[in-house]
Amino acid sequence: MTAATRATTGASTSERPREVGRSYAAYHRPWWFRTFVSAEFLIIALLVLVWLIATTSVDNFSGPLTVRYLLMDIAPLMMIALPMTLVIITGQIDLSVASTMGLSSVLVGILHVQVGLSIPVAGLLAILVGVLCGVFNGFLVAYVKLPSLAVTIGTLALYRGIAVGLLGTTALTDFDQGWSDLATSSIGESRIPAIMIPVVILILAFAVLLHFTPFGRGLYDIGHNEQAAWFSGVNVARSQMTTFILTGSVSAAAGIFYTLRFGNSRGDNATGLELEVIAAVLLGGVLIFGGRGAIHGVLAGALLIGVLSSALRLEGVTVNVINIIIGLLLVVSVLAPTLVAGVQRLRSRLGGSSSAPGGSPPTTEPSEASSPAPRNSGPQNSTPHEKAPRATTH
C-alpha cells in the first residue's frame, strides 16, 4: 500500500518540482511558514476556533463542570491516541486497543471484586496482561510479518471475546470507594481532573520518545521505507514490537481508569473506542501510510473531538449528529491534501500555459528541481537531500 502511494506521489512531484518527496517539508520556505502552515496547526487553529465559538455562544460551556467532564471523557482517548500515533507512523495500525481496554476492565473487576486483590495489584496485573496483548500483536506483525490490519481485526475479536467470555453479561460494580473517588477527583480546588496528571506525564513522555530519541526518529524511517530503515541501522522488528507493547499497556491503563471512573467492570466496556482513537490520530495530521505526524497535532485532534462533542451536547445536539460531524471531519481531513494538490496543479497548469506556451516540461523540470533552494532562500538549502531526514518532523 505504501509503495503504491509513494509511486503516485513520485509521479506527481514531476509536475510540481517544489516538493522534493512525499513528506519532506518544503525547505525553501522560511521556518515560520513550515511551522504554522501545516496539518497540525490547521487542526490546532480549528480547535481554537471551535473553542472560541463554544465559549462565546454555547451556554455553560465555560462553566467549571464542562471542562472537568470534557477532560475526563477524553482522557482514555488521549492516552491511547499517543501510542497509536507511534503505531500509525510506522505504517501499521492497531484495531485491538478498545478490546484490550475492555479486557483490562474485566480483569481489574475480577481480580479486585472476586479475588479480593487491592486495586494497585489488580491494576498492575491488568497492565501486564495489556503488555501481553501487545506482545502478541507485535510478535505477529513484526516477526511473523503479518499485515497488522488483519492481525488486529483478529485480536479485536479475540481480546473482546475473552473479556466477554470471562464475565458473560454480569457487571461487577463493587469497587473500593477510595479509588473510585480518586479517579474522579480534581487537582486541588481547580477544575482539572486528577487523571490529567498521568495523562500529561504520558503526553510528555511520548512527545520526547517520538520526537527526540533515536527510537522515535527510527519510527518515521520505518514508515517511509522499512528496508531503507533497516539498512540505516533501525531495528525494524524490535521498534514495531515496542509500539504494539505501548498500545497494549496504555490501553490497559486506560481501561483501569475507565473501570474506576464509572465504577463498573463489564465485558463490553469501551466498545468501538478504537475507531474514535484512530479518527483522533488521523485528524491530527498523521498520515495513515506512515512516516508523518506529530504529537501536538494528535492532541489537538483528540481535544477537537472532545470539545465538539461536549459543546454540541450542551446545545442539545444528540450523539448521532456528533458522529456525523466526526465522520465528515475525518473524510475532509484526508481529502484536503488531495484537494489542495488538485487546485495547485490546476493553477500551475493555467499559469504554465500562459508563461511558457509549448515549452516541453521534461527539459525544464530537472533544472527547476535542482534549483529551488538558491532561488528561494539561503545557501543552507543547497543540499536538500541531507536535510531531508530531519525535515520529516518539525
Place this chain on the structure above:
Amino acid sequence: MSAETLSRQDRQSATTRAVRSILASRETAIVLVILAIIAVATAMNQSFLFSGQGWRDLLLTPSILMVMAVGSAVVIITRNVDLSVGSTLAITAYMSGRLFVDLPGTPIIVVVLLGILVGAVLGLINGALVAFGKVPALVVTLGTMYIYRGAVLTWAGSDRINASDMPREFLGLGTMQIVSIPLLTIVAVLVLIVAGYWLASTRSGREMYAIGSDPEAAKLYGLPTTKRVITAFILGGALAGLAGVMYAARYGTVSASAGLGWEFQAIGAAVIGGVAIFGGSGTVWGAAFGAILLMTINRVLPIVGIPDFWQRAVVGALIIGAIVLDRYLSVRRHRKLQEARDDA
C-alpha cells in the same frame, strides 16, 4: 526455466492436478471444517441437523453474513476495505421497515430494489472518495461508517420497527422455504454464484485481481483502475443494502443499531476464507464459506457446552489462525519455488 517447469507439470495428468488443487484449496479446507463441526454438533444433539428447525437455521443463519462477506471480499480483492457496510445494512434495514410503515402497500419488490439501490449509492460515495480523492479506503470508510451510522441514528432515533409494522408476506420471505431450503439462503447462493463467476471468469472480474495485486502496474498496463475500484465499492454497498432488506425480513425488528460491528464480521469471514487483506488473491467462495463457518460456530458453541459468550474469542482465534496459516503456506511455497530454481 519456465518451459521446464511447464513440462514437469505436464507430466501429471490434468485430472490429478485438478483434484490436487481442489484438495489443497482453502475453500475445501473450510468446507471440511464446517462439516466436521456440524458432525460434532449433531452427535451431541440430534436435532441440530435432523429436525426441521435445526436444518432451517443451519442454512438460514449464515445467509445475511454470506451476502455481506461476498461484497467485502470483492472490495478487499482490489486492495481496499469497506468498514461502512454495517452502517449501510442498518440504513437499508430501517428504510425497508419505514417504507412499509409510511407507505403501506409498497410492493415488496420495490422495497428490495430500493434497498439495493440505496446501498449502491452509499457504496458509490465511498468508491468515488477512494478512487478520485486518492485517499486510503480504511480512513474514508471509517469516516463514512460514522456518517452513515449517524444518519440512521438521526433518522430512527430510539424508534424501532417491529414485526407487526411489516406486512406478513414480507416477513414470510424471511422464513419461507422452497423444497426445504430457505429463500434467503437461495438468494445468498445466487449472489455467490454470480459474483464467483464474474470474478473468476470475466475480463472485468480478473482485472479486479490485477488491480489488487499491484495497483500501479495495473494502471500502467492500461486497466481502468478508477472505474473498477468504484465498481467494487458499489457492489459491496449494494450487497450490504440487500443484506439490510434480508435482515429486516429475517428478524422482523429493526433498530438503528442493526448491524453494529458486522463490518468486522464480514471482513473476518473474508480473511478466514483466504482473501488476502492486501488484495489480489482469494475467492468469494472462500469468503462465503468463512461466513458460514463463523455463524455455524456461533450456534454450535452452546451445544458442545461452551457458553456462547466465548464466541467472539473463537472468531478472533480463527482469524489469527487463518492468516498465520496463509503466511506459513506462502513461505513454504516460496521456499519450494526457490529450491526448484536452485535445482534447475
